[in-house]
Amino acid sequence: MLRVTRLALIGAGRMGEALLKGILQSGALKPDRVVVSDVRRKRLTQIEADYGVGIASDNVAAVKGADVILLAVKPQQLDEVLNEIADHLGESQVLISIAAGVSTNHIYDKVKKSLPVVRVMPNSPALVGAGISVVSPGKHATKEATELTVSIFSSVGEVVQLDEKFQNATTALSGSGPAYFYLFVEALIEAGIKAGLARDVATKLVVETMIGAGTMLKKTGKHPALLKDMVTSPGGTTIAALEVFEEAGFRAGVFKAIEAAMKRARELGG
Structure with a gap:
């Protein structure tokens, strides 16, 4: 106590x-x-x-x-x-x-x-x-x-x-971080629905995948790039999807988003 x-x-x-x-x-x-x-x-x-x-x-x-x-x-x-x-x-x-x-x-x-x-x-x-x-x-x-x-x-x-x-950096990263995660989860669920899955099925698949991936990160202590490579086979489905993410500027978008959140934190602090 x-x-x-x-x-x-x-x-x-x-x-x-x-x-x-x-x-x-x-x-x-x-x-x-x-x-x-x-x-x-x-x-x-x-x-x-x-x-x-x-x-x-x-x-x-x-x-x-x-x-x-x-x-x-x-x-x-x-x-x-x-x-x-x-x-x-x-x-x-x-x-x-x-x-x-x-x-x-x-x-x-x-x-x-x-x-x-x-x-x-x-x-x-x-x-x-x-x-x-x-x-x-x-x-x-x-x-x-x-x-x-x-x-x-x-x-x-x-x-x-x-x-x-x-x-301010941690505010942008972990303080606001759950919202970024939910945005990505929402997008994955909608993509699953577009692919023909029922909403409840798509939601369960995505949520459990995210929980499992996070658990692997925490329990193994491995760099996320190593875990990503474990799922990625030459000429396979995963690398095809990752290529599209990179072409769409996914990583650069994340950097810009964090910078924007940090800027806003500084503004809120006067």
């Missing part, structure tokens, strides 16, 4: 709820040690009913008495929240932000305190306990604050700790 007296979760959207669910299901914290705030009263009522946690009338009420504050709000909303709670923060509290593109230095400028700030980029598979989160401690973050953050996010998947200078 986490050594936390009270955790304040500000923002009860999909990711906020995923983290809440993971923390509670893992036994890291009991519901009576968590308080949640959100601008949507109806949403708060639902969260209270589903998880048995405390709810706060506003963000200031949420942070009072909390030793960990988890900011699960969009980048565009973060400054408003920070302005609201800044005067009520103590330097012993740990402030964790999952707002894409927003640096810890920006947060320090807003709160004007030297409390531990940790920046994290999770991704949507956290909703099913299969996410990966990148943790980057700010300049005043202690070892204990960083380890605590790692423990929290380990409840919803894997965790990697990196220098903050890599956060």
